[in-house]
Amino acid sequence: MDIIRTTDALEALCTRLSSAPFVTVDTEFMRETTFWPKLCLVQIASMDEAAIIDPLAEELSLEPLFDLMTNEAVMKVFHAARQDIEIFHHLSGKVPSPIFDTQVAAMVCGFGDSVAYDQIVQRVTGSIVDKSSRFTNWAERPLTDAQLTYALADVTHLRAVYTHLRDTLAEKGRTDWVSEEMALVASAETYDIKPEDAWKRLKARARQPVELAVLMEIAALREREARERDVPRNRVMKDDVIYEIALQRPKSPEALAKLRAVGKGFERSRLGQASLAIVNEVTSRPASELPALxxxxxxxxxxxxxxxxxxxxxxxxxxxxxxxxxxxxxxxxLEAIVAGHDAPALAGWRRSVFGEAALKLRAGEIAIAFDGRGLKTIDCDRPVNPVPATGGRSRRRRKRNGGDEAMSAETAPHEDAAQDSL
Incomplete structure (x- = not known):
């Protein structure tokens, strides 16, 4: 088993791999105690060879690998690519390109929602992947033979998975479908999350502009602190603390100390003082400078x-x-389509698969029927007229068509709710 621990060996490997049409890539990392994932292992394979790269080796620079990751002549194949790509983007500042995500391709090929790697390997190759080493300590050295075998298998099996999916997509005429999906995965903006946008990952719903402004500023404070210290966000400040500060907006250390979510002494800490400064600054802003809900x-x-x-x-x-x-x-x-708004499902390949039918269902031009064996869609003789929103009981209209009992989106049963706004 070839383990790369020096820059010279890595450069030689990447030179050989640069002539391959594709390479399969996987990583092992740890993230329980850090903000940024700690890269512990990189596995890579072409059809001719496979290797393990030890990023923790003292005499190793990953620059040759980063160059390979951006070599446009070599397809980089991942399974569930985002976390792996996030690591490469963080370490090199660049997103691997071009890329192919076998998890996305498997969904396009009908393997089910978010199909697991071991499941698709078994279905494509018949091999059973041993996952017993998955949650071991990848930062500990030396690595065991079981760990190395598990790690390498991830990229060697992936070769067969990739070629199978690539050929299946070509046969079905769906190669462009996956290419559309990869555009988002390959965008640097997907991984360049700004501290100012950190509040969007929170589940709290602000009721006032001033509450939202505090929420945004405190979330950004936590994000910057977590990144600088390289610790998980909740090690810096729990979500509940952010919610309560935004809701209560304490302006003094005494008021901050009374909040149930904050720990003892938080009001005297550097973060506590910074939080108070944010609250006092935000609450002094004129209404015109507060964000819109x-x-x-x-x-x-x-x-x-x-x-x-x-x-x-x-x-x-x-x-x-x-x-x-x-x-x-x-x-x-689906909610956006029902409300008459735009949605990704109404564009690209999704429109032909589902979007056009969704718009027709919403307009009452098609209906869903049960024919005694299963459900199917049928065309309506004429669009279903919207029910006026008069506050009265809505009409429920059923269409008989060769024994089918059909309902359109305008006439689906509901609690006497009018459907005119659909």
Whole structure:
């Protein structure tokens, strides 16, 4: 088993791999006690060779590997690529290109939602992947033979998975579908998350502009501190502390100390003092300088029933096209379509698979029917007229068509909710 521990050996390996049409790549890392993932191992393989790279070796620079990762002549193949790519982007400042994510490709090829690596390996090659070493300490040296065998298998099996999916996509005419998905994964903006945007990952919903402003500033403070100290965000400040400071907006150490979420002595700490300074600065701003509250989803009467109907349509369309529903549309996208907004599911390859049918269902031009064996979509003789929002009981219209009992999105059963706003 070839383990690369010197820069010269890595450079020689990458020179050989640079002539390969593709390489499969995987990483092992630790992140429990750090903000940034600590890269512990890199596995890489072409059809001709496979190697393990030890990034913790003292005499090793990863620059030859970073050059290979941006070599446009070599396809870089990952499974569930984002965490691996985040590591390369953080260490080199660049995103590997071009890339192919076998998890995304598997969903496009009908392997199911977010199919696990060991499952797809077994289905494609018949091999069973031993995952017993998955959660071992990859930073400890020396690594065991079991760890090294497990690590290398990840990229050697991935060769067969990639070639199978690549050929399947070509046969189905779906290579461009995966290329569309890779554009987002390969975008540096996906990994360049600014501290000013850290508040977006929080689940709290601000009710006032001043509350939102404090939330944004405290979240950015925590993000910068976590990055500088390279510790997990919650080691710096728990989410509940941010929520309570934004809600209560304490202006003195005494008021801050009274908050239930903060620890003893937090008001005297550097972060506590910085938090107080933020609260006092934000609360002194004129209203015109406060951020606008994010627009909430419109409370459309009967929308929940229509979304449920959209889920049924999504499943039907996904099954008919042999793709996983998750890669076609999310629940948020279904809600947007019901509300009459734009959504990724209405563009690109997703539009032909699902988007056009979703718009027709919303307009009452098609319906979902049960024919005694299963569900199917049928064309309506004429669009279903919206029900006026008069506050009265909505009409429920059913269409008989050769024994089929059908409902459109305009006529799906709901708690007497009018459907005109759909």
């Amino acid at each position: 994010p627009k909430r989803k419109p409370n459309i009467e009967g929308a929940s029933s229509a979304v449920e109907l959209m889920k049924v349509l999504l499943k039907l369309c996904a099954e008919a096209n042999g793709v996983a529903p998750k890669v076609v549309a999310t629940v948020d996208e």
